[in-house]
Amino acid sequence: MPELPEVETVTRLIRPSVAGRTITGTYVGWLRTLGGSTKPAFRRAVSGCCIATVRRRAKHILFDLERDGKAAGALAVHLRMTGRLYVERRGDTPAAHVRVALDLDDGKSLQFHDVRKFGRCVFVKDPDAFLAHLGPEPLESGFTTQVLWNALRVRRRQLKPLLLDQDFLAGLGNIYVDEALHAARLHPERRANTLRKPDAARLHTAIQRILRAAIERQGASFDTFYRTPEGQPGDYQHEFQVYSKTGQPCPRCGATIRRWVVGQRGTHACLRCQRPPRPPAG
DNA sequence: AGCTACTCCTGGTAGC
DNA sequence: TGCTACCAGGAGTAGC
Numbered sequence: 001m002p003e004l005p006e007v008e009t010v011t012r013l014i015r016p017s018v019a020g021r022t023i024t025g026t027y028v029g030w031l032r033t034l035g036g037s038t039k040p041a042f043r044r045a046v047s048g049c050c051i052a053t054v055r056r057r058a059k060h061i062l063f064d065l066e067r068d069g070k071a072a073g074a075l076a077v078h079l080r081m082t083g084r085l086y087v088e089r090r091g092d093t094p095a096a097h098v099r100v101a102l103d104l105d106d107g108k109s110l111q112f113h114d115v116r117k118f119g120r121c122v123f124v125k126d127p128d129a130f131l132a133h134l135g136p137e138p139l140e141s142g143f144t145t146q147v148l149w150n151a152l153r154v155r156r157r158q159l160k161p162l163l164l165d166q167d168f169l170a171g172l173g174n175i176y177v178d179e180a181l182h183a184a185r186l187h188p189e190r191r192a193n194t195l196r197k198p199d200a201a202r203l204h205t206a207i208q209r210i211l212r213a214a215i216e217r218q219g220a221s222f223d224t225f226y227r228t229p230e231g232q233p234g235d236y237q238h239e240f241q242v243y244s245k246t247g248q249p250c251p252r253c254g255a256t257i258r259r260w261v262v263g264q265r266g267t268h269a270c271l272r273c274q275r276p277p278r279p280p281a282g
Numbered sequence: 283a284g285c286t287a288c289t290c291c292t293g294g295t296a297g298c
Numbered sequence: 299t300g301c302t303a304c305c306a307g308g309a310g311t312a313g314c
Contacts (some may be wrong), residue, residue: 001307080308116291157284
C-alpha cells in the first residue's frame with residue numbers, strides 16, 4: 001500500500017509530465033473520489049488552471065494550481081490502498097477503474113486509477129489549511145531525535161497506532177512502521193512514554209534509514225497493487241525484514257516472526273528482538 | 283487522551 | 299465449475 005516512499009516516487013516521476021501544463025477538461029468516473037464535491041463544481045475549480053508545482057506532503061500528492069498567474073488552490077491526491085497515478089495519451093474511453101482523469105493541454109491525460117475506490121482526488125482552496133493537522137515530515141531536517149523523543153515522552157499510546165497516526169508523524173503506514181519498530185528493536189505495543197532516549201534515537205535512525213532506502217528502490221510493490229507511473233514495481237519489498245514474513249526466521253536472530261493484530265492492524269514482529277513490555281503490576 | 287467499533291470497497295481466496 | 303463468506307487495510311468518524 002502506498003506510503004511515503006511510494007508516494008514520493010510517484011510524485012517525482014509524474015512531475016515532469018504535468019508541471020506547467022494546463023488542465024483543459026475533466027472526467028469523473030466515481031463521484032466519491034472527489035471527496036464531497038460535485039462534478040460541475042470540480043470542473044469549474046480546476047478546468048483552465050495551470051499546474052504550477054507538484055509536491056508531496058505526508059501521503060498526499062499536491063498539484064498547486066494557478067489561474068492567470070495567481071494561486072488558485074490545489075488538487076490533493078491520496079492513493080490510499082490501491083490508487084495509481086499516471087499520464088498517458090488521451091484515449092476515447094477511460095480504462096476500467098479510472099476514477100478521475102484530467103485532460104492536459106498537450107493531448108495527454110493525468111489518470112487516477114483506483115480499484116478499491118478508497119483513494120481521493122480532492123480540490124482544496126487552501127492547501128496549507130488542508131494539511132495543517134499533519135505531523136512532521138520524517139525526512140526533513142526539523143525532525144530530529146530530540147523532536148521525536150519530546151513527542152514520545154508525553155504520549156501514552158502504543159507505538160504501533162501512534163506511529164500510524166498521521167497527526168503524530170506524517171507518511172508512515174503499516175509496512176514501514178513494522179519495519180522501523182523491528183529495526184529499532186521496539187515492541188509494537190510498547191507505550192511511548194516508557195521509551196528512554198536511546199530507544200527514541202534508534203527509532204529515529206530506523207525510520208529515516210528505512211524511508212531513504214525505500215525511496216532509493218522506488219518503494220515496495222506488495223499484493224501487485226503499487227506501481228510507479230511507468231508501470232514498474234518498486235524493489236523495496238525484497239528488503240522486508242518482518243512485514244509479510246509470518247512464520248519465517250528473523251533475519252537478525254532467527255526466532256520465528258509472529259503476526260497478530262494491534263489497533264486493528266496486522267502487525268509483524270520478532271518477539272526475541274522486540275521484547276514485549278511488562279504488563280502493568282496488579 | 284486514547285481506546286474500540288464501524289464504514290468505505292473490491293479482488294482474491296478458502297471452503298464446500 | 300460455481301457458489302458464498304470472509305479478509306486486508308488508510309483514514310475518518312462516533313461513542314465511551
